[in-house]
Amino acid sequence: MTRPDPLRDIDGDVYVSPRYLASTTGVGDPALAPLLELGWDLRHDDLGNTFVHAPDRRVRLGYLPEGEDDGLWRINAYRDPFGPPTWGACFNDRVPTEVVQAFTTVLATAYEQGPDTYLARPASGSDEHDPFLAVVPLLKHGWEIDRPRWGVFAVQAPDGLAGMEFTTGDLDPEAELTTRDARWQLWAGKSIDRPVWYATASTDTPVALLTAVTECVADPAPLPRWRQETFSYIKGMAQLAPILPPGPPAPTPLDVQRAVSSRSQAAIHAPSVPRWSTTSRPALPGPRR
Incomplete structure (x- = not known):
């Protein structure tokens, strides 16, 4: 039987590692899958954008590789389907695909639970909807509180990247949806002014969706990438470890016991073989022809 290959x-x-420097995989399917599995409508335009x-x-x-700017992913929710968005999130073209997938996975769950979940506004002091709950996963993994400028609360990774x-x-609702001047901004790279990637979320983005993103970003597990495709983005910042095929598994006590038992059984049933010794008589010569 062929042994399964975990790789x-x-x-x-x-x-x-750290995973927030991994950049995108260049494939959008994993992040679209949670919504498509619910039967959401999928459309394409003539340029190759997906809706x-x-x-x-x-x-x-919207998955917009041919969009007007670097906002590759734009996700909006509406109380009135014909009105302005209630909240919006944007992920640019280098955000790790796993981060967007974490967002859409929780969004799919929230949508199934109804509008009270996927349109739930953050509320300070609430046990469930306090906006600062989204920061907790980062703080738990060693991110530090920062005060970059007046009117901004920030946390930063230990390496500053x-x-x-x-x-x-107060913020301009339209600017929150179309620029980086949003309530929330997450970035990775040399600095917020020179990011490898960035993501934004407007004022009323549900806390559960924000937390899904920060939990993914804070996860210490590294992400697999192709060296040739990502090294230019993260040169001098991230750590790269080769993905090697696994070695043979260590034998378990049961494996050892079976091996010893098998050798013992083989010895019991082995045929008797005469052995030569110094006391053995030399063989008699056979008759000559």
């Missing part, structure tokens, strides 16, 4: 589904030849709509048109996703900012005060 057969790994798409890459190196592990990238996914919830059955009631209250949530819409990633951060998350929360802007206080």
Whole structure:
């Protein structure tokens, strides 16, 4: 029987650590899958952009490789399908695909639970919807509180190569949906002004969706990537470890016991073989022809 290969589904030849420096895989299917599995409508335009709509048109996703800017993923939710978005999130073209997948996975679950979940507004002091709950996964993994400028609360990764900012005060709702001037901004790279990637979320983005993103980013497990495709993005910042085929598994006590038992049984049933010794008489010569 062929032994299963635990690496057969790994798409890459190196592990990238920390994972927030891994950049995109260049494949959008994993992040689209949670929504398509719910039967959401899938459309394409002539340029190669992809659009996914919830059955009631209250949530819409655009995967826009041929969009007007570097906002590769744009996801909006609506209280009124014909009104302005209630909240919006954007992931640029280098965000790790796993981060977007974490967002869409929780979005799919929230949509099944109904509008009270996927349109739930953050509320300070709430046990479930306090916006700062989204920061907790980062703090648990050693990210530190930072005060980059007035009116901004921020946390930063221990190596200074990633951060998350929360802007206080009133913001322009339209600018939140179309620029980086949003309530939340997550980035990775040299600095927020020179990021490898960034993601934004507007004021009323549900806390559960934000937390899905920060939990994914804070996860210490590395991500697999192809060295040739990602090294230019992360040169000098990330650690790369080769993905090697696994060695043979260590024998278990049961394996050892079976091996000893098998050798013992073989010895018992082995045929008797005469052995020569110094006391043995030499063989008599046979008759001559």
